[in-house]
Amino acid sequence: NGDWAFSRERDWGTPLNIWHCGSCDAQNLAERKPLERECVGSVEELKAKPGISGIEGLSDLHRPYIDEVTYDCPQCGAEMRRVPEVIDCWFDSGAMPFAQWHYPFENQALFEERFPADYICEAVDQTRGWFYSLHALSILLKEQPCFSNVICLGHILDATGEKMSKSKGNVVTPEEVLDASGADALRWYLYTSSPPGNVRRFSGELVEEVVRKFLLTLWNTYSFFVTYANIDKFDPRTSVSQEGLPELDRWILSELNQLVDRVTRSLDQYDPTGAGRMIEDFVQDLSNWYVRRSRRRFWKSENDADKQAAYTTLYQCLVTLAKLLAPFTPFIAEELYQNLVRSVDKSAAESVHLTDYPQADLSQVDEELSADTRLAMTVSSLGRSARAKANLKVRQPLAKVLVKVRSKREQAGLNRMASQVLEELNVKRVDVTIGVPATAVTAEGLPPTIEVELDTNIDQKLADEGLARELVHRLQTMRKQAGFDIADYIETYYQGGDSIQRVMREFASYIRQETLSQTLTQGSPPDGAFAKSHTIDGDEVVLAVKRVSG
Known part of the structure; x- marks a missing residue:
C-alpha cells in the first residue's frame, strides 16, 4: 500500500495535532530549508508549552476552538499556531481500539485485558477502509493486529446477480422484506444462503423461500408437539428413564447431540453459514423422519411409557433448537422458549437469550445407529422414487422390496432398520443382498450406489x-x-x-x-x-x- 496522507482540508473532524511557526516557515522557505513542525501528544503536553494561550477552560478540542490555542516558538519566540487541516476520519476509526478506553491515558489494565478483539465483521470494501486503518495503527502502536478473527462480507446483488441501483429500479428495501417475511427470515437467509465472503443474490422471493423450507417446517413441528402435548396434558418436568428408550428416540437424541457439538465448533470457528445449514438439515430430519415416524405414538389413546418417551424426546429437541437458534433467529427462538420452558417453569431464565448455550452430551452419540438410520432413509427415498415411477401410491401395500447394498456392514445395518423400511415403503418384506454392479468405487472402495427394486405384483x-x-x-x-x-x-x-x-x-x-x-x-x-x-x-x-x- 502507498503512504497514507491522512490530513484533510475540512472544517469538521479530529484536528491535526501539529503546530507551526509562521515566522520560522518564512525564513526556512527563503533559505530553502525543511519546514519545522511540532506534534503535540496530549492536552497536558500542550499546557506545558511556553507562552500557552487559549487553553484555559477549553473543553471542546474541535475546530474552531482549538485553532485559538497558541504558544511561543522555541526557535524564535514568535507565535505557534495549529495547522488548519483535520485528520482523515478513517484514522479515527482505526484508533477505535485505543480511543474507546482513552488509552494510554487511562484504563491501561482494562485495555490489555480486552486487546486484541476476538472478532470483527464488515463488507469486503473495508479491506482498504476500516480493516486497513485498524491494522495500520495497531501495527504502528502495538506491533500486532487488533483483532483475531474477521468475517468479511460479500456484496448483496439483486435476484439476477446485478448490482442494485435506484436508476435500474432493482433496489429491494429492507422494510418491504421485513413486513412480508419478518426479521428472522431475513436474518436466516443472509446467514445461510452463501458463505459470508461470497456475493449473494437477494429478493423478497428468496427470503420467502426460507420461510417455506425452514421456518414453517420448524414451526409446524413445534405446533404438532404443542397440539398433542396439550391434549395429553404432558408435563415436561416428568422424568423419563434414558434406559430402554426406543431406537427412534435414541437416534434423534444422538443426532441432536452431534448437532450441538458441530454447531458449537462451527461458531467457534466463525462459520455461521455452516452452523445454520446443519441446523436446517436437522430440522428436516426431525420433521420428516422422527415426527412422521412417531405420529402414531402421539395419536394413540394409551398414555404409556412409549408415548411419554416420545413427548420427552421431542420436547428436548425443540428446547435445544430454541437455544441453538437464539443467535440466528432471536424472535422465533424466544417464542418457542417462552411457551415450552417459561410457561411450565417460572424459575427458568427470563429469556432464551439469558440461558447458557447448549452443551453436547457425546455419551448419547451412537454413530453406528446414525449410519444405519441414514441408510434406511436413503433406501426409503429410493423406494418412494421407484413407486412414483411405477405410478403406485405409498398407500398401496406391496409384497416385498429387494435392496442391493455395498457391504456386509450395510446389510447388517439395513436388516437392523428393516421394520422402519417396511413401514416407510409399505411393503411386507425386505430382502437385503450384497452386490451392486458398479463401474466405479468410492474413496472407501465401495460401489457408489444402492439399488432398490419393488415387487409391483398386487394380489386381491x-x-x-x-x-x-x-x-x-x-x-x-x-x-x-x-x-x-x-x-x-x-x-x-x-x-x-x-x-x-x-x-x-x-x-x-x-x-x-x-x-x-x-x-x-x-x-x-x-x-x-x-x-x-x-x-x-x-x-x-x-x-x-x-x-x-x-
Whole structure:
C-alpha cells in the first residue's frame, strides 16, 4: 500500500495535532530549508508549552476552538499556531481500539485485558477502509493486529446477480422484506444462503423461500408437539428413564447431540453459514423422519411409557433448537422458549437469550445407529422414487422390496432398520443382498450406489389393504373439512359396492382406530352428518362422518 496522507482540508473532524511557526516557515522557505513542525501528544503536553494561550477552560478540542490555542516558538519566540487541516476520519476509526478506553491515558489494565478483539465483521470494501486503518495503527502502536478473527462480507446483488441501483429500479428495501417475511427470515437467509465472503443474490422471493423450507417446517413441528402435548396434558418436568428408550428416540437424541457439538465448533470457528445449514438439515430430519415416524405414538389413546418417551424426546429437541437458534433467529427462538420452558417453569431464565448455550452430551452419540438410520432413509427415498415411477401410491401395500447394498456392514445395518423400511415403503418384506454392479468405487472402495427394486405384483389381499388405507385417507380429509378437532370421536357411514363393503368389514378395527370412529355403519347418513361422494379405483362410494356428542 502507498503512504497514507491522512490530513484533510475540512472544517469538521479530529484536528491535526501539529503546530507551526509562521515566522520560522518564512525564513526556512527563503533559505530553502525543511519546514519545522511540532506534534503535540496530549492536552497536558500542550499546557506545558511556553507562552500557552487559549487553553484555559477549553473543553471542546474541535475546530474552531482549538485553532485559538497558541504558544511561543522555541526557535524564535514568535507565535505557534495549529495547522488548519483535520485528520482523515478513517484514522479515527482505526484508533477505535485505543480511543474507546482513552488509552494510554487511562484504563491501561482494562485495555490489555480486552486487546486484541476476538472478532470483527464488515463488507469486503473495508479491506482498504476500516480493516486497513485498524491494522495500520495497531501495527504502528502495538506491533500486532487488533483483532483475531474477521468475517468479511460479500456484496448483496439483486435476484439476477446485478448490482442494485435506484436508476435500474432493482433496489429491494429492507422494510418491504421485513413486513412480508419478518426479521428472522431475513436474518436466516443472509446467514445461510452463501458463505459470508461470497456475493449473494437477494429478493423478497428468496427470503420467502426460507420461510417455506425452514421456518414453517420448524414451526409446524413445534405446533404438532404443542397440539398433542396439550391434549395429553404432558408435563415436561416428568422424568423419563434414558434406559430402554426406543431406537427412534435414541437416534434423534444422538443426532441432536452431534448437532450441538458441530454447531458449537462451527461458531467457534466463525462459520455461521455452516452452523445454520446443519441446523436446517436437522430440522428436516426431525420433521420428516422422527415426527412422521412417531405420529402414531402421539395419536394413540394409551398414555404409556412409549408415548411419554416420545413427548420427552421431542420436547428436548425443540428446547435445544430454541437455544441453538437464539443467535440466528432471536424472535422465533424466544417464542418457542417462552411457551415450552417459561410457561411450565417460572424459575427458568427470563429469556432464551439469558440461558447458557447448549452443551453436547457425546455419551448419547451412537454413530453406528446414525449410519444405519441414514441408510434406511436413503433406501426409503429410493423406494418412494421407484413407486412414483411405477405410478403406485405409498398407500398401496406391496409384497416385498429387494435392496442391493455395498457391504456386509450395510446389510447388517439395513436388516437392523428393516421394520422402519417396511413401514416407510409399505411393503411386507425386505430382502437385503450384497452386490451392486458398479463401474466405479468410492474413496472407501465401495460401489457408489444402492439399488432398490419393488415387487409391483398386487394380489386381491394387497389390493384390499390398499383400499382400506385409501378410505382412511379420505375419512381423515373429511374430518378436517368438517372442522372436527383432532381428538374428536366420530361415527362413520358408508355406501358402496362389494369391494367397499368387504374392506369395511375385514379392516374395520384398523379403520376405526385410524379415524377415531366409534362405529362403521353401512347405509345412508343421518341428518347433520358431513357427507361426500368419492370415486376410488373407478368405484363410487359415499362416505359420511358425524361428531359424537358429549
